[in-house]
Amino acid sequence: MPKYIFYPGCSMERSARPYLDSTLAIQETLGIQLEEVPDWNCCGATEYAASHLLPSYALVGRNLALAAKQTNGTRTLVAGCSACYLNLAKTDHYMRHDAQLADRVNTALTAGGLQYQAGSVTVRHLLDVLINDIGLDRIRSKVVRPLKGLRVAAYYGCQVPRPDYDRRFHNHEYPNQLEQIIKALGATVIDFPLKTHCCGGHMTQISEATAYEMIRQLVHGADQYQADLMASLCPMCQLNLDAYQVEMNKFFKTSYHVPTVFFTQLMGLAFGLDAKALGFGKEFVSAAAALAKIGVEAPPAEVDQVPPPAKLPRGKPSGLPMPRMPGQEE
Amino acid sequence: MAATPGDSRLEMCIQCGTCGGSCPSGADMDHTPRALFALIRADLRREVLRSNTPWYCVSCYYCTVRCPQEVHITDLMYTLKNLAIRAKLYEENPAAGLAETFTDQVENFGRSFEFGLATRHNLRHRPFSLPGLAPLGLGLLSKGRMDLTPRRIQNLDQLQRILARAKQLEEAV
Numbered sequence: 001m002p003k004y005i006f007y008p009g010c011s012m013e014r015s016a017r018p019y020l021d022s023t024l025a026i027q028e029t030l031g032i033q034l035e036e037v038p039d040w041n042c043c044g045a046t047e048y049a050a051s052h053l054l055p056s057y058a059l060v061g062r063n064l065a066l067a068a069k070q071t072n073g074t075r076t077l078v079a080g081c082s083a084c085y086l087n088l089a090k091t092d093h094y095m096r097h098d099a100q101l102a103d104r105v106n107t108a109l110t111a112g113g114l115q116y117q118a119g120s121v122t123v124r125h126l127l128d129v130l131i132n133d134i135g136l137d138r139i140r141s142k143v144v145r146p147l148k149g150l151r152v153a154a155y156y157g158c159q160v161p162r163p164d165y166d167r168r169f170h171n172h173e174y175p176n177q178l179e180q181i182i183k184a185l186g187a188t189v190i191d192f193p194l195k196t197h198c199c200g201g202h203m204t205q206i207s208e209a210t211a212y213e214m215i216r217q218l219v220h221g222a223d224q225y226q227a228d229l230m231a232s233l234c235p236m237c238q239l240n241l242d243a244y245q246v247e248m249n250k251f252f253k254t255s256y257h258v259p260t261v262f263f264t265q266l267m268g269l270a271f272g273l274d275a276k277a278l279g280f281g282k283e284f285v286s287a288a289a290a291l292a293k294i295g296v297e298a299p300p301a302e303v304d305q306v307p308p309p310a311k312l313p314r315g316k317p318s319g320l321p322m323p324r325m326p327g328q329e330e
Numbered sequence: 331m332a333a334t335p336g337d338s339r340l341e342m343c344i345q346c347g348t349c350g351g352s353c354p355s356g357a358d359m360d361h362t363p364r365a366l367f368a369l370i371r372a373d374l375r376r377e378v379l380r381s382n383t384p385w386y387c388v389s390c391y392y393c394t395v396r397c398p399q400e401v402h403i404t405d406l407m408y409t410l411k412n413l414a415i416r417a418k419l420y421e422e423n424p425a426a427g428l429a430e431t432f433t434d435q436v437e438n439f440g441r442s443f444e445f446g447l448a449t450r451h452n453l454r455h456r457p458f459s460l461p462g463l464a465p466l467g468l469g470l471l472s473k474g475r476m477d478l479t480p481r482r483i484q485n486l487d488q489l490q491r492i493l494a495r496a497k498q499l500e501e502a503v
Contacts, residue, residue: 010442015475039484041440046389047432050411050425053333058496059436062489094335101335104499111495112488162391163404172395198354198390205451206385206425208459210358214388243466282473284466 002133005067005077005121006034009084009235010042016081016235018279022264023080023126025278029142029271030134034078037067043087045236046201057101058108060091065114067121080126080264082159082234089123093165125160127233127263128168131177139184144272146186147294152266153192153227153258154178155218157237161196172196178263182231185270194221199240204247212248215240219248219256228290231263238262243284259287275299331370333503334402334409342399343367349393349403359383363393363403366410379417384410385425424455437493440483445476 012020027034040063042048049056067077079085095102095118102118109115130139156178161169169175173196179189197218203211218241222230232238241260249256261283268278269291280287281299288298331340343364350362361369361383369378387407394404415426431451435443448467452460470476483489 010444010481013481014477015444015470017475041483041489042436042442044436045432045442047429048436049408050384050429051415051433052493052497052500053408053412054500055493055496057335058492059489062492098336104496107499108492108496112485112492114488114492158388158390158392162395164395172391198388198392200354201388201390202425202428203355203388205428205448207355207358210355210386214354243470246469247463247466282475284469284473 001031001033003033003035003072003074004129005070005072005074006036007040007043007063007067007077007079007084007088008036009040009079009081011081011083011235011239015239016262018265018282019080019235019238019262022262022268022278025268025273026264026271029273030130030138032129032134035070035072037063037070037077040066043081043084045083045087054101054104055108056087057091057094057105060087061095061105061109061116062112062114064088064092064121065109065116068116075121076129077121077123078126078129079123080233081236082125082157083236085123085125086159086163089165090163092118092121092123095119124168125233127160127177127181130267131181132168136180136184139181139267143185143270145270145294145296147182147266147270148186150187150290150294151190151226151228152182152187153190153222153225153230154182154195154263155192155222155230155232155237155241155260156196157232157234158196158198158201160233178231178233181263182266185266187266187270190222190225190227192222192225192227194218199234199237201236201240204240204244208247208251211240211244212251215244215248216252216254216256219245219258222258223256227258228293229287230258230260231266232260233263245285257285259283259285259290261287269294269296331406331409333412333500334405336402336405338402338406338409339400340367340370340402340406343401344399346398348396348398349401352392352396353387354390354392355386355388359386363407367401376419378410379414379419381410382423383407384414385423424451427451427455435480437490439480440486440489441481443477443480444470445478446480 044056044059161175162172182189200211200214265278276299291298347364350356361381366383384407391404
C-alpha cells in the first residue's frame with residue numbers, strides 16, 4: 001500500500017474539516033496511507049511572510065525537517081491546502097536554489113535541534129498524487145455510484161497551478177486534472193473559464209468591496225454555466241465561495257446559490273461512502289438539491305445551536321464571545 | 331530588496347504592465363506593480379513603502395507566471411510588506427494588522443486560530459463589522475468548523491527557539 005507523509009494544516013483541521021474527513025475516508029478505497037507529520041506547525045499562510053520574511057522560511061523549515069525525519073519508506077510530502085502546499089514547496093524550492101537562504105534557515109533550525117537538507121522530501125498537492133500516482137483508471141474502477149447528471153464547475157484557485165515550481169500541473173491558467181477526476185466519477189464537467197481566477201484569499205478581512213467582487217465573479221460564472229456545484233481543492237477558496245457567498249449576497253443584494261464542496265467529498269460520494277461521514281451538511285450554501293439530483297439524501301443541515309445575538313448597542317460590538325488569548329487580553 | 335529569496339530579477343523589469351493587467355485587485359492599488367517598480371528605480375523610498383499595492387496583493391501569482399521577464403513579483407510584494415512594517419509606514423492599514431495578529435498566534439500557539447484571528451482583527455480594525463459577521467461566526471461554530479480555543483503544538487518551545495534565532499539573523503543583516 002503506497003504511503004505518504006501528510007501535512008493537513010490548520011484550516012483542514014477546522015474550517016475545512018469536510019476536506020480532511022473526506023480525504024481520510026477515501027484513502028482506504030484508493031489503497032493509500034497518509035501518515036501525518038508529527039507535531040507540525042502552521043505554514044504561515046500568506047500572513048507570516050508579510051511581517052517576518054526569514055522566520056517564515058524557518059517556520060516552514062521546521063515542518064520540512066520533521067517530515068524528512070519520518071521514516072515510513074516514502075519521501076513524498078502531501079498537502080491538501082493550497083497555501084500549505086505552496087509554502088512547503090516554496091521553502092524547499094528556494095532552499096535548493098539559494099544557498100544563503102538554506103544556510104540561514106538551517107542555522108535557525110539548529111536552535112531547535114533540527115536540520116533540513118533541501119530536496120530531501122518532495123512536496124506535492126493531493127490532486128497531483130491522486131491523478132498521477134493513483135490514476136484515473138483506478139479511480140474509475142472504484143466508482144459504485146456514478147455522479148450522473150451532476151453539473152460540476154472545477155475550481156482550482158491560484159496556488160496549486162501557480163507558481164508551480166516543479167511544473168506538475170503543465171498549465172498555470174488552464175490545468176485540467178481536476179476535470180479529469182470529476183469526469184471519471186461520472187459527473188458532467190461544465191466549461192468554467194474562471195477556474196484559476198483568485199477567490200480573494202484573506203481579502204475579506206481587508207477590503208470587503210474588493211473581496212466580494214472577486215467572489216461574485218466566480219459564483220456568477222459558475223451560475224451562468226448552470227453548475228449544480230463547484231468543486232474546490234483548497235480550504236481558503238471553499239470558505240470564501242461558501243461561507244462568504246452568503247455575505248456577498250447580502251452585500252450585492254443578490255441571491256446566488258452555488259454550493260461549493262471539496263473534490264474529495266465528490267470522490268467519496270461516487271465511491272458509495274456515507275454523505276454525512278464525508279462532511280456534507282456542513283456547507284453554508286446547501287448542496288442538498290445537488291445531491292438529490294444523483295439520488296443522495298443530504299444529511300439534515302446543522303442548525304445554529306446558539307441563538308442569534310440580541311440587537312447590540314452602537315459602538316459596543318460584542319456579537320461574538322471573546323476568545324481566550326493567554327497573555328494577550330484585549 | 332535583496333532579502334527576497336532567490337534571484338528576484340527586479341532589475342529586469344521592462345515596464346510592460348502585464349502584471350497590472352493580470353492583477354485581480356489591481357483596480358484598488360494606488361500603483362500597479364509596474365509603476366511601483368518604476369518608483370523603486372527612481373529611489374522614491376517613502377512613496378514606495380507607503381503604497382497600498384503590496385497590501386492589496388492576494389498572492390495569486392498571475393503576474394509572476396505571466397511576466398515576460400520572469401520577475402518574481404509576488405515574492406517582491408512580501409519583501410515590500412516587511413520593509414513597510416519595519417519602516418512603520420503602514421498606518422490605517424488592516425492588512426498589516428491582519429499579518430501581525432496572525433503572526434502573534436503562530437508564535438504563541440504554533441497553529442493559526444481562526445476565531446481569535448477574526449475577532450481580534452475585526453475589533454481592532456473594523457469594530458462595526460462585527461455584529462454583521464456574527465451569523466457567519468456562529469455558523470462556523472455550530473457546524474464544527476471553528477474552535478473557540480486555540481490548539482497548541484506540543485513542542486512549542488522548539489518552534490519559538492527556531493523563530494527567535496531566525497529573527498536575530500534577519501535583524502543582523
